[in-house]
Amino acid sequence: MSSKRTIESVQAQQEDLTVRIISLLKEKEKERTIRKVALQFPEGLKRKAHGISEALRRAGYEIVISGEPCWGACDLDLDLMKNSDILIHIGHAPVDERENVIYEYFSQDFDISRLEGVIPSIESKIVGLITTIQHVHLLDDIIQFFSDRGIECVIAKGSERTPFKGQVLGCTYDAAKNTGCSEIVYIGTGLFHPLGVHLATGARVVAFDPYTGRTEIPDERRMLIKRHALIEKAKEARSFGILLSKKSGQRREELAKRLEGLSDKADIIEIGEITPDALLNFGYDVYVNTACPRLAYDDQARFPVPVLSPQEFEIVCGAREWEEFEIDEIT
Numbered sequence: 386m387s388s389k390r391t392i393e394s395v396q397a398q399q400e401d402l403t404v405r406i407i408s409l410l411k412e413k414e415k416e417r418t419i420r421k422v423a424l425q426f427p428e429g430l431k432r433k434a435h436g437i438s439e440a441l442r443r444a445g446y447e448i449v450i451s452g453e454p455c456w457g458a459c460d461l462d463l464d465l466m467k468n469s470d471i472l473i474h475i476g477h478a479p480v481d482e483r484e485n486v487i488y489e490y491f492s493q494d495f496d497i498s499r500l501e502g503v504i505p506s507i508e509s510k511i512v513g514l515i516t517t518i519q520h521v522h523l524l525d526d527i528i529q530f531f532s533d534r535g536i537e538c539v540i541a542k543g544s545e546r547t548p549f550k551g552q553v554l555g556c557t558y559d560a561a562k563n564t565g566c567s568e569i570v571y572i573g574t575g576l577f578h579p580l581g582v583h584l585a586t587g588a589r590v591v592a593f594d595p596y597t598g599r600t601e602i603p604d605e606r607r608m609l610i611k612r613h614a615l616i617e618k619a620k621e622a623r624s625f626g627i628l629l630s631k632k633s634g635q636r637r638e639e640l641a642k643r644l645e646g647l648s649d650k651a652d653i654i655e656i657g658e659i660t661p662d663a664l665l666n667f668g669y670d671v672y673v674n675t676a677c678p679r680l681a682y683d684d685q686a687r688f689p690v691p692v693l694s695p696q697e698f699e700i701v702c703g704a705r706e707w708e709e710f711e712i713d714e715i716t
């Protein structure tokens with residue numbers, strides 16, 4: 386695709402998005418007056434803020450844009466919500482329902498024929514099919530594509546955090562578990578989701594990246610060796626900081642309190658954005674993450690001390706055996 390066409394298609398997508406947002410606002414205005422509209426974008430879409438803000442201002446709304454980091458629909462700008470009539474959260478499907486929030490997720494197309502590349506790696510005639518929110522709108526076409534090649538796909542409803550059939554998040558793999566299949570095809574980028582699905586289901590997972598055309602079978606061994614080493618190191622810790630998130634859809638207070646009760650060396654730390662800098666001055670030997678599960682697994686390299694999952698902390702405290710290792714999910 387030429388860069389001119391790319392720019393045109395991105396502009397068209399943005400115009401569609403703005404038209405949809407204005408029509409959703411008009412719909413809401415049948416119930417109540419909306420003047421001040423807050424806009425929130427995840428990191429990868431923040432550059433769309435100006436164009437959308439400009440269009441909404443022209444439509445007569447007062448606009449304020451959240452400048453906070455945002456990683457998911459679990460991360461609503463609660464302060465901004467208090468000072469505006471409605472929050473428009475762009476880029477993700479809801480993880481919970483909220484009266485004053487409009488969620489406008491972002492779809493991304495890819496050329497379905499690229500899936501030809503994954504066919505030789507699939508072993509079963511019936512497979513579970515999962516993807517991320519960007520591609521759920523393509524699932525019917527993907528099912529047809531596989532069906533034409535003799536492979537039946539099962540797509541299942543996940544948890545309340547994933548409103549679309551076949552949709553997974555890095556904090557919930559129910560849409561994979563509920564297929565009941567021993568082989569699952571994941572369409573999307575990165576290896577975190579397929580690895581999580583493999584650990585959560587025990588199924589063989591075939592991961593296909595629709596942009597690179599690459600197929601991978603995630604192998605959990607390297608990850609488990611690293612997690613085991615962190616657990617062993619944590620057994621020598623003199624202090625544990627249990628991280629309790631202030632974020633709208635990441636707060637697991639009951640879990641944090643239960644974990645605190647497992648050790649007299651543990652304190653609960655309430656925190657918004659969890660970064661190495663934010664933890665630096667506390668100086669705990671080990672942190673236990675009850676916020677977004679990906680933080681402990683994906684971001685460990687950024688932290689100078691172990692950041693354990695709740696299940697790993699249970700192993701450290703003797704409340705769970707290593708053989709009962711489970712990937713953390715928000716339920």
Ligand code: SF4
Pocket residue numbers: 456457458459460480554555556557634635676677678679715
């Ligand atoms: S908790 Fe983490 S994985 Fe789940 S929606 Fe939020 S950012 Fe995504």
